[in-house]
Amino acid sequence: MDAVLLDTCVLLKSYLCDTLLSIAEVGTFRPLWSDHVLERRSDVLALASRALTREQEQSRWLHAAIAGRLVAEPDLVLARARANLDRFSAVHAGTMAAHWLGLWRDALDAGPDQILTALVSETPQAAEMRQNSPFSGILPPDERRAVLESFQRHWRAGHAR
DSSP states (O other): OOEEEOOHHHHHSHHHHHHHHHHHHTTSOEEEOOHHHHHHHHHHHHHHTSOOOHHHHHHHHHHHHHHHHHHHSHHHHHHHHHHHHHHHHHHTTTSHHHHHHHHHHHHHHHOHHHHHHHHHOOSHHHHHHHTTOSOTTOSOHHHHHHHHHHHHHHHHHHSOO
């Protein structure tokens, strides 16, 4: 069996790492990585855990409001999210967005706890997922506007120079 060296760029992307390790499990190749690769991975992950950008934080606020709707009306919110997800997946098949939509599908299949985590988490993965969210149309326009206005006040207060 051939050995394959997995570099930091492969180990950082969970979907790529999982795919390659799954292929290795069936005996296609023997995966290898060095201590140096693992150290670099830790360094890169530390950089990736920096604060969210303004746009990412705003998206997190909107999704926190959606989380409130999810716990109050789970059947309605999940039905709309699944319908959006099906529509978006057809439009974005074969693109990078399809990967993030697949993660949303996994979260929806796993249940409300997994969804709530993705809606409000500050992790880089959750921030990317929210950029490809199937929850559009969940918040009524007036509620969405109120969340955005509240976020603007919050951002200005916390980032005044």
